[in-house]
Each structure stands twice: as structure tokens, then as C-alpha cells.
Amino acid sequence: MRTGDFGELAAFVAIAEEGGFRRAAARLNLTPSTLSHSLRSLEEKLGVRLVSRTTRTVALTEAGEALLRQIGPAFARIETAVETINTFRDHPAGTVRISVPRAVAARVLVPKFRAFSDRYPDVTLEVAAENGFVDIVKQGFDAGIRLGESLDRDMIAVRVTPDLRAAVVAAPDYLARFPAPETPRDLHRHACIGWRQPGSGALYRWEFAKDGQALSVAVTGPLILNDPDLMVDAALSGVGLAYATEQHVADHLAAGRLIRVLEDWCPPYPGFFLYYPGRRQPPAALRALVEMLRV
Missing domain, CATH: 1.10.10.10 (Winged helix-like DNA-binding domain superfamily/Winged helix DNA-binding domain)
Structure with a gap:
């Protein structure tokens, strides 16, 4: 040949x-x-x-x-x-392509960029920050980051964040005008900021659980968005209630810019995992990234 x-x-x-x-x-x-x-x-x-x-x-x-x-x-x-x-090199080399939700890229990857590039100067990390569902095999990515509950069983998964909790939040001005909901069933009386899921296009149903009882609520309101940061911004401006992760709004809660409601209906759930196909031995560059992000 x-x-x-x-x-x-x-x-x-x-x-x-x-x-x-x-x-x-x-x-x-x-x-x-x-x-x-x-x-x-x-x-x-x-x-x-x-x-x-x-x-x-x-x-x-x-x-x-x-x-x-x-x-x-x-x-x-x-x-x-x-x-x-x-394995015979002093340092891994090559390019690692990874698909990551935008919020996770900002909170998990960005703080590690400098340390990773300093430790592995021969590795190029290419990050595609996108919120929609991505088939990493079909689209040629080496790995992805996604919520643990949504991973396929044939993937190797490594935890990169602790467990998460949902947080339903609103600005003090909004809650001054409308009494806080006491149970998820009260949400039909509130202006809720909807989330259009980028992958499926469906409106996300807010999920709750308490004392073994699980609820999935189809909320309504004056605004529907497809970006978590915009949803928090809308809540800060007093548009209505937003459904976010606790980590995403922690600074706003601490500063009093947002107030949390229905906290006892928001138990922890598995966080984000880096995942990749288990069919082949992962490249050394990908293994280096996994070890850097593992928690």
C-alpha cells in the first residue's frame, strides 16, 4: 500500500x-x-x-x-x-475536544484553564460551550460534561462537581408584591420564568420532591428563555420566579439580591460528570484532563 x-x-x-x-x-x-x-x-x-x-x-x-x-x-x-x-513522553500531547454546557464551562473549566495549560503545555483543549444535547461520538468530541442522571450506560463517567440542588428565587421587589409560594402547587399564581430546553425545544417542568413525594410542575409566566444566565438576570430585575441551581445564584442570595423560596422542596441530585466512550483506551491528553477535573 x-x-x-x-x-x-x-x-x-x-x-x-x-x-x-x-x-x-x-x-x-x-x-x-x-x-x-x-x-x-x-x-x-x-x-x-x-x-x-x-x-x-x-x-x-x-x-x-x-x-x-x-x-x-x-x-x-x-x-x-x-x-x-x-506513555514515553514527559508530558501528554495532542488536542482534546470537549462539549460542555455554558454555565459548566464558566464554573468548572475556566478556573482550571491556567493550571491545566501550565502543567500540560503540549495539550490543546478545545471547548465547545453549548447548552443543547450533543452526541459527542457522532460530532467528533473526545468527551462531554453532562448531568449524571442523563448519561448513557455505555459511557465512562467521572464526577466533576458535587451534588447539586435546585433553587427557586425571586427579587425582593417581586416578593414584596406577591406572597411567596408555600408549596409547588402555589406556582400557578406566580409569574414564572420559563426555560426552553435547547436540545428538545420542550419547556422544562420544574421538579420538586419532599417526604417521598415528587412533583413536576408546568409553570407559566411572561417570559421564556433558553439561557440560565438570562433567567437569573430576569429574576434580578423583578420579572418573576426563576428555577436555577443553588451554586448559580449563591452570590446573589448571600448579597440579598435574590430570595429563595420552596427550599424544603429542593433535595440534592447528582451533579455534572465528564464522560467519554468506553470502547477505546482514552488518549493521554484526555486522561490528564480527567484527573485535573475529578472531584
């Missing part, structure tokens, strides 16, 4: 695994046009079409699926073998 053939096969595997040229190009640090040229060259040599292309999607042909079944495991073993070389 010529060197060029190997590169073209690697391009095909990346396109097949990433499900598109743009993500595959980012994974291989190539331009999409270079990747497209490599695939065309491979198809011409083999005399068959491996990929069906449309303006939006990329799908493997029957021949492409057959080829991937044969060479995909071999390329995975090659990647693992190359990664073992990192």
Missing part, C-alpha cells in the same frame, strides 16, 4: 465515523475540499462509490459500509497503538 492510499483510507474512515466532511476535516486538521479530493481519489482507484452525498447529509453506500467494517477496527487499533507512544 502506498502512503497516499493510507491517507485516503484514513480520510474515508473519518468521514464515515463523523457523518460529514466538515467534522471529519476538523478531526484530521484538513480542509473539507482536501478531504473531498482524497475521497474522490480513493473511489476512482477502487472503481466504486463509497459515499452518497447530498447538500446536507453524507451516507455510506453498500460498498462503503463493507469497506468500513473491514478497515474501521484496524484504524482504531492503529490509533490506540500510536496513543501508547504518549
Whole structure:
């Protein structure tokens, strides 16, 4: 096999695994046009079409699926073998791509950036801060951070925050105008700031539990947002009640800018976990990040 053939096969595997040229190009640090040229060259040599292309999607042909079944495991073993070389280095090296909710990026990752870069100068950490659901395997990420209760069972998960608690909060001005709710059932009489979940597009139902009783409340109000920081800002301005995490509003509560209600209906729940697929040995750079964030 010529060197060029190997590169073209690697391009095909990346396109097949990433499900598109743009993500595959980012994974291989190539331009999409270079990747497209490599695939065309491979198809011409083999005399068959491996990929069906449309303006939006990329799908493997029957021949492409057959080829991937044969060479995909071999390329995975090659990647693992190359990664073992990192054990002979003084420091891990490479790029780690991670998908993280914006609030978690700010509170968990940002405080660690300086220490991580100082300790591992040969590692590039690429962070995609986005609130919607992300399929880290399909979109080519090495890892993600998500609430522990929503992780797939086939993922390796490492805790990166303590348990969390919800906090229903409002500005003193709002509670001066409207009596504080005593139970979650009182929320129908209040202006509640809704949260449109970025991934599903559904309106989040506020969740509560007490004495073994769990409640899920569909709240209503004058404002619906899709960003936790904006929801807190709206509560601070007196729009209504907001549903946040205790950690997110701790400073505002301590300063008296927000007041907490229904605290006895908000028990702890599992916090955030860094997770990654368990099918392969994680790269040394990812292992270094895991150890830095582990709590």
C-alpha cells in the first residue's frame, strides 16, 4: 500500500465515523475540499462509490459500509497503538475536544484553564460551550460534561462537581408584591420564568420532591428563555420566579439580591460528570484532563 492510499483510507474512515466532511476535516486538521479530493481519489482507484452525498447529509453506500467494517477496527487499533507512544513522553500531547454546557464551562473549566495549560503545555483543549444535547461520538468530541442522571450506560463517567440542588428565587421587589409560594402547587399564581430546553425545544417542568413525594410542575409566566444566565438576570430585575441551581445564584442570595423560596422542596441530585466512550483506551491528553477535573 502506498502512503497516499493510507491517507485516503484514513480520510474515508473519518468521514464515515463523523457523518460529514466538515467534522471529519476538523478531526484530521484538513480542509473539507482536501478531504473531498482524497475521497474522490480513493473511489476512482477502487472503481466504486463509497459515499452518497447530498447538500446536507453524507451516507455510506453498500460498498462503503463493507469497506468500513473491514478497515474501521484496524484504524482504531492503529490509533490506540500510536496513543501508547504518549506513555514515553514527559508530558501528554495532542488536542482534546470537549462539549460542555455554558454555565459548566464558566464554573468548572475556566478556573482550571491556567493550571491545566501550565502543567500540560503540549495539550490543546478545545471547548465547545453549548447548552443543547450533543452526541459527542457522532460530532467528533473526545468527551462531554453532562448531568449524571442523563448519561448513557455505555459511557465512562467521572464526577466533576458535587451534588447539586435546585433553587427557586425571586427579587425582593417581586416578593414584596406577591406572597411567596408555600408549596409547588402555589406556582400557578406566580409569574414564572420559563426555560426552553435547547436540545428538545420542550419547556422544562420544574421538579420538586419532599417526604417521598415528587412533583413536576408546568409553570407559566411572561417570559421564556433558553439561557440560565438570562433567567437569573430576569429574576434580578423583578420579572418573576426563576428555577436555577443553588451554586448559580449563591452570590446573589448571600448579597440579598435574590430570595429563595420552596427550599424544603429542593433535595440534592447528582451533579455534572465528564464522560467519554468506553470502547477505546482514552488518549493521554484526555486522561490528564480527567484527573485535573475529578472531584
